[in-house]
Amino acid sequence: MGPPALYALLMLAVPLATIFAYTFWTQDGLTIDRTLTFSNYREAFNDPLYRQLMLRSVWIAGAVTLATVMTAFPIAYFVSFHVPQRRKALWIFLITIPFWTSYLIRVFLWKVILGYNGVLNTTLLGLGIIDEPLSFILYNANAVVITLAHAFAPFAILPIFVALEKIDRSLLEASRDLGETHLTTFLRVTLPLAMPGIVAAALIVFIPTIGDYVTPRLVGGPDGLMIANMIQTQYLRLNDAPMGATLAVLAMAIVAVISALVFLASRLTARIWA
Amino acid sequence: MSGPIVALKGVHKSYGDYHALRGIDLEIGAGEFFSLLGPSGCGKTTLLRTIAGFEDASEGRVLLDGRDMAGVPANRRPTNMVFQTYAVFPHLSVAENVGFGLRRSQMPKPERARAVEAMLEQVGLGGLGRRAAHALSGGQRQRVALARALILKPKVLLLDEPLSALDRKLREQMQHELRSLQRQVGITFILVTHDQEEALIMSDRIAVMFEGLIAQLATPEDIYNRPVDRRVAEFIGVMNLLRAEIRRNGSGIEAEIEGLGTVPIEARQVPGGLTGAATAGLRPETLTVLYEGQPDRGRVTHGNIEEETYYGDMTYYGVRLDGTDRPVTISMRNLPGRDILDPGTRTRVAWSPEALIFFP
Ligand SMILES: Nc1ncnc2c1ncn2[C@@H]1O[C@H](COP(=O)(O)OP(=O)(O)O)[C@@H](O)[C@H]1O
Ligand SMILES: [Mg+2]
Numbered sequence: 001m002g003p004p005a006l007y008a009l010l011m012l013a014v015p016l017a018t019i020f021a022y023t024f025w026t027q028d029g030l031t032i033d034r035t036l037t038f039s040n041y042r043e044a045f046n047d048p049l050y051r052q053l054m055l056r057s058v059w060i061a062g063a064v065t066l067a068t069v070m071t072a073f074p075i076a077y078f079v080s081f082h083v084p085q086r087r088k089a090l091w092i093f094l095i096t097i098p099f100w101t102s103y104l105i106r107v108f109l110w111k112v113i114l115g116y117n118g119v120l121n122t123t124l125l126g127l128g129i130i131d132e133p134l135s136f137i138l139y140n141a142n143a144v145v146i147t148l149a150h151a152f153a154p155f156a157i158l159p160i161f162v163a164l165e166k167i168d169r170s171l172l173e174a175s176r177d178l179g180e181t182h183l184t185t186f187l188r189v190t191l192p193l194a195m196p197g198i199v200a201a202a203l204i205v206f207i208p209t210i211g212d213y214v215t216p217r218l219v220g221g222p223d224g225l226m227i228a229n230m231i232q233t234q235y236l237r238l239n240d241a242p243m244g245a246t247l248a249v250l251a252m253a254i255v256a257v258i259s260a261l262v263f264l265a266s267r268l269t270a271r272i273w274a
Numbered sequence: 275m276s277g278p279i280v281a282l283k284g285v286h287k288s289y290g291d292y293h294a295l296r297g298i299d300l301e302i303g304a305g306e307f308f309s310l311l312g313p314s315g316c317g318k319t320t321l322l323r324t325i326a327g328f329e330d331a332s333e334g335r336v337l338l339d340g341r342d343m344a345g346v347p348a349n350r351r352p353t354n355m356v357f358q359t360y361a362v363f364p365h366l367s368v369a370e371n372v373g374f375g376l377r378r379s380q381m382p383k384p385e386r387a388r389a390v391e392a393m394l395e396q397v398g399l400g401g402l403g404r405r406a407a408h409a410l411s412g413g414q415r416q417r418v419a420l421a422r423a424l425i426l427k428p429k430v431l432l433l434d435e436p437l438s439a440l441d442r443k444l445r446e447q448m449q450h451e452l453r454s455l456q457r458q459v460g461i462t463f464i465l466v467t468h469d470q471e472e473a474l475i476m477s478d479r480i481a482v483m484f485e486g487l488i489a490q491l492a493t494p495e496d497i498y499n500r501p502v503d504r505r506v507a508e509f510i511g512v513m514n515l516l517r518a519e520i521r522r523n524g525s526g527i528e529a530e531i532e533g534l535g536t537v538p539i540e541a542r543q544v545p546g547g548l549t550g551a552a553t554a555g556l557r558p559e560t561l562t563v564l565y566e567g568q569p570d571r572g573r574v575t576h577g578n579i580e581e582e583t584y585y586g587d588m589t590y591y592g593v594r595l596d597g598t599d600r601p602v603t604i605s606m607r608n609l610p611g612r613d614i615l616d617p618g619t620r621t622r623v624a625w626s627p628e629a630l631i632f633f634p
Binding site: 168170171173174175176177178179180181188189192193270 | 326328347348349350353355359363364365374375377378419422423426
């Protein structure tokens with residue numbers, strides 16, 4: 001077995017296996033009871049709090065994914081189709097500049113923007129558009145969605161941009177030549193051919209988002225907390241590593257199932273579309 | 275009597291300072307196999323795209339079947355195009371590609387499927403309808419592109435160097451298939467090519483283009499035998515060019531040609547009543563290398579064989595005629611028992627004045 005395999009084993013397989021093992025054990029005061037049991041899973045499924053957090057995580061991650069892909073697509077499309085070839089690299093470079101700052105700083109900036117006395121509220125108040133500060137934009141799920149959608153924007157723009165760049169422009173002319181308008185050409189040729197990039201973007205955003213805990217903690221308020229916050233609480237506050245591991249494994253399973261579904265669905269729609 | 279199916283009137287196209295088309299006048303009849311022939315960069319693709327509606331003419335008019343096409347977008351023109359890269363949709367099957375343009379027609383689904391199958395049969399792709407487009411060979415992709423365009427029964431089919439990406443054998447086969455397909459469907463084909471042989475083989479008429487202008491528009495025979503100028507003559511096949519002096523003498527015309535001497539010529543050989551310094555052109559097949567023992571025939575001159583290129587059925591000799599500084603090319607059929615002559619051999623060359631063409 002070569003060093004790379006050994007490395008992968010040590011860095012990935014061993015920790016994963018350890019976490020997996022923990023899910024079948026229980027915490028007994030300060031020690032771990034290593035009798036195998038499904039009680040953690042039973043509790044995770046039956047406790048309404050866990051279920052709610054799990055559903056909310058999926059829901060928030062889904063909303064973030066949707067928001068990110070929907071905003072990333074027009075940007076990627078614009079750069080790919082309307083920016084002259086020699087300026088494209090520059091545009092992509094400029095798009096990523098805001099993301100050179102630390103993730104934490106950007107989360108704090110959103111607090112400053114979305115806060116009760118934040119930039120957004122003061123501006124809207126000053127312009128007379130609203131009478132009192134908007135409160136639904138910070139310390140709830142909306143704030144989490146906005147912050148995460150912004151944080152993941154470049155990771156969505158890049159794969160979509162690459163997919164659009166790969167589309168042979170003569171295919172679009174061929175579609176026009178065969179009688180389609182700009183709009184129907186977009187629907188029948190551009191979109192299906194960009195689909196791999198869109199699916200990649202969706203998964204790249206969805207997978208890490210569902211397990212994010214910094215953003216919900218900082219801007220989510222009590223209603224914006226996600227499953228990762230609970231995992232952290234289990235490990236660090238409640239000192240219940242087996243329960244934390246169980247929730248982590250369940251979150252992983254959900255991500256795997258949803259990713260597989262998204263992937264299969266995209267395959268299927270591509271066929272039906274045609 | 276119906277008018278031309280394609281009429282171009284004074285078509286100009288410029289990209290900034292660059293003039294890709296500098297005034298194209300052209301009429302193409304219904305059912306014609308028409309070729310645009312010229313070197314790379316002369317504006318053939320630009321002209322084709324202007325007809326298709328992908329480029330707007332900077333000046334001039336494009337009429338299709340009598341209708342002015344100004345402001346008519348590509349998707350509403352009665353033309354279809356076979357793209358140079360074929361542009362077969364990679365996410366669709368062969369049948370879906372071919373049926374792509376039928377989606378907008380009123381045709382019911384089962385009928386559409388039958389039309390697609392019949393079209394695939396016609397281009398030699400019968401039974402391949404379910405094949406994924408990305409799994410096709412170059413030749414098959416080309417047939418898909420052809421079927422996809424022809425199924426819409428356009429008034430004009432535009433083909434942009436459709437055969438240039440194919441290997442030689444397949445290209446020759448496709449040349450004949452395309453020609454017979456065109457006769458079957460009776461649709462006007464406009465073929466863009468930089469391959470003079472291809473244009474000569476396939477076309478009813480050829481427009482030879484240089485630098486955004488049509489230099490000559492004629493049948494393949496006329497283009498080959500009566501090129502209007504040196505550029506056309508040299509672009510089509512091989513043309514030997516020799517310095518000449520044309521003189522009127524009494525009622526007749528005579529020409530003094532380097533290496534060949536002075537001969538009487540006819541007025542039809544001298545376009546535009548040219549006199550004085552000129553260039554004489556002779557095709558390689560109008561000159562004959564005489565072997566030892568063969569009697570003189572016609573006019574005979576002498577020279578040295580300097581090069582010899584063997585082509586299987588033919589041998590091309592480079593022969594420097596006495597009194598000239600460059601060799602002329604002479605093509606000779608290789609017959610059984612006829613030896614290939616080596617460079618350095620002294621030889622007689624037979625030629626005939628009727629084969630001469632003169633250019634300014
Ligand atoms: N979109 C364009 N912008 C600028 N120049 C162009 C454009 N399209 C073609 N040209 C120029 O016009 C000339 C003719 O091009 P084209 O019609 O493609 O030639 P051909 O097909 O005969 O090889 C070329 O010199 C090419 O560089
Ligand atoms: Mg071209």
